[in-house]
Amino acid sequence: MKSHIKPGDLLPSFSLLNQRGEWISPANYAGTKAMVLYFYPMDDTPGCTTEACAFRDHFQQFLDQDVMVFGISADSTEKHRDFASRYQLSFDLLSDPDNKVRKLFGVPKSMFGLLPGRVTYVFNKTGECVHVFSSQLYVKQHVVEALAALR
Numbered sequence: 269m270k271s272h273i274k275p276g277d278l279l280p281s282f283s284l285l286n287q288r289g290e291w292i293s294p295a296n297y298a299g300t301k302a303m304v305l306y307f308y309p310m311d312d313t314p315g316c317t318t319e320a321c322a323f324r325d326h327f328q329q330f331l332d333q334d335v336m337v338f339g340i341s342a343d344s345t346e347k348h349r350d351f352a353s354r355y356q357l358s359f360d361l362l363s364d365p366d367n368k369v370r371k372l373f374g375v376p377k378s379m380f381g382l383l384p385g386r387v388t389y390v391f392n393k394t395g396e397c398v399h400v401f402s403s404q405l406y407v408k409q410h411v412v413e414a415l416a417a418l419r
Contacts, residue, residue, distance in 0.1 A: 272373075272374030273373045273374060273389055273397055273400065274397065274400060275396075275397050275398055275399060275400060276396065276397065277396070277397045278298075278395050278396055278397070279294060279295050279298055279303070279391045279395040279396075279397065280295065280372055280373070281293065281295040282294070282295070282368075282369050282372060284340065284362035284363055284364055284369060285345045285362070285363050286345070286348070286360040286361060286362055286363070287345055287348035287349040287351075287352045287360065287361045287363075288345075288349070289345050292338070292360055292362055294336070294338060295395065297336060298391070298393075298394065298395030299393065299394060299395065300393065301334055301335065301336050301393060302333065302334065302335045302336070302390070302391060302392050302393050302418060303335065303336045303337075303338065303390075303391045304323075304330065304335060304336070304337045304338070304388060304389070304390050304391075304414045304418075305338045305340060305373075305388070305389045305391070306319070306323070306337075306338070306339055306340070306386075306387070306388040306389070306410055306414075307340045307341070307370055307373065307375045307384070307385065307386065307387050307388075307389075308320070308339060308340070308341050308384075308386050309341060309383050309384045309385075309386060310341055310342070310343055310384070311341065311343045311347050311348060311350075311351035311361075312347075312351055312354075315386070315404070315405075315407045316341070316386075316407075317351075317355065318407045318408065319386070319407040319408070319410055319411075320339060320351070320355055320357055320361075321355055322407065322408045322410070322411040323337055323339070323357070323359065323410075323411055324355060324356065324357050324358060324359075326411050326415065327358050327359060329415060330359075330414075330415075330418075333418055335418060336359070336360075337359040337360075338359065338360050338361075338362055339357075339359065339360070339361045339362065340361075340362045340364050340369060340370070341361070341363075341364065341384070342363070342364055342365050342366075342367055342370070342384065343361075343363060343365075344363055344365065345363045348361035348362075348363055367384070370384060370385075373387070373389065375387045376402070378404040383404065385402060385404065386402065386403060386404045386407065386410070387400065387401065387402040388400070388401045388402075388410040388413060388414055390413075390414050390417040390418060398417055399413065399414070399416075399417030401413035401414070
């Protein structure tokens with residue numbers, strides 16, 4: 269299993285359930301759409317809510333560039349559904365309960381190994397990683413970095 273996705277790497281193939289219980293395979297969109305995949309620790313925490321709402325508030329800018337946004341955490345589809353509904357999130361939240369995709373990407377733990385890491389990956393239309401941003405604390409910067417990488 270390949271890990272530690274970095275710029276120049278291709279989007280790995282995986283499938284996860286979204287908040288509506290639908291299987292989503294982001295690699296299926298490679299060749300047609302650019303994508304932002306952001307890994308975050310968990311729904312309904314202050315930092316993760318701020319980050320999700322920042323993606324929501326800038327979502328039209330991603331749509332205008334024909335970019336898909338996916339949030340990924342270990343939370344259940346039901347918890348994702350409630351979180352997406354409560355904060356009116358327009359993008360898919362993917363459930364990675366066993367952290368297999370998190371491990372596939374090589375997302376590190378942070379805060380002395382206590383929390384799942386917060387890392388955003390930007391892939392161009394060909395499925396190539398063009399940017400990686402990792403910060404547990406600068407949650408709004410993930411959106412800024414993603415939009416800048418897509419220009």
